[in-house]
Amino acid sequence: EPEVTQTPSHQVTQMGQEVILRCVPISNHLYFYWYRQILGQKVEFLVSFYNNEISEKSEIFDDQFSVERPDGSNFTLKIRSTKLEDSAMYFCAGTTGSTEAFFGQGTRLTVV
């Protein structure tokens, strides 16, 4: 069964450093998303991406965040200068647009 793959599974970074979280979506998906889950809190939407551009973003997704799909395969989330409050589980998801979203296993980001 096809699945969404995220790497790394756990990333530890120092405050102020840049991090890139990677995702390989299911091949026939057209819409891609990043969500995050701060420990003990609900899953929150960050951004959606379609046709190589952002289609929707939340208030959380400020100028420190960016997404791209550089090679038509990987879908990345970059955090330019990490803060302690960016520590969370980050989930990538995808959908064909007419079905439910399929989520990856997540990347746990720890900012120290």
Add this chain to the structure above:
Amino acid sequence: AQSVTQPDIHITVSEGASLELRCNYSYGATPYLFWYVQSPGQGLQLLLKYFSGDTLVQGIKGFEAEFKRSQSSFNLRKPSVHWSDAAEYFCAVGAKQAGTALIFGKGTTLSVSS
């Protein structure tokens, strides 16, 4: 405001007993409703979904959910819980429009006692 409420933060059920997890939503458009399960260290796995039609939907692992428009609810049920069902359960709502973000509830942690 669009939101999903899961009123129970933590529920403990005996193995073999029935289960009902509550979910209420507030959403401006016609809702698409989902239940996801998250086991420790794992991602979000879809249990079931409601798009339209029959308001009682069946999912994987013996779960079902009933959409009640008048109560804005989408409660998850299972007639007999297994120890392996211990996990965190999330209700989510989205729109029919492709690419719309999902709005999640805060989740309910299910513990199963023997």
